[in-house]
Amino acid sequence: MHKSDLVESVANIADLPKDKANDVVSAIFEEITNALSRDDSVSLVGFGSFTQRHRAARTGRSPKTGETIQIPASTSVGFKPGKALKDAVN
Template structure:
């Protein structure tokens, strides 16, 4: 499912015009992004939780040359599914 498919589903479910549904979906995604950039956790009860995770710097190997390289520290997004989502998938 792509964003456009999600917008269509929201428009149909909520009986909204597609441009309003697009605004709603974009606002939700923007707020999740903003919260994660502030290192807040976003919890959607029954669906799951998004959180920022830190990856420490480490040493790796270049697959092309086999040379040792330094991989810098970075942040990534983690997702932990809620019970209702796990049950629906299984």
């Protein structure tokens, strides 16, 4: 499913014009992004939780040359599905 498909589904379910549904979906994504950038977690009960995950710097190997390289520390987003989502998928 792409964002446009999600917008169309929201428009049909909520009986909204597509431009309003697009605004709603975009606002939700923007708020999740803003919260994560502030290092807040986002918990949607029954759906799941989004959190920042911090990875420490480490030593790795270049697959091309086999040479040892230094991999810098980084931050990524983790998602843990909620029970209702797990049950719906299984």
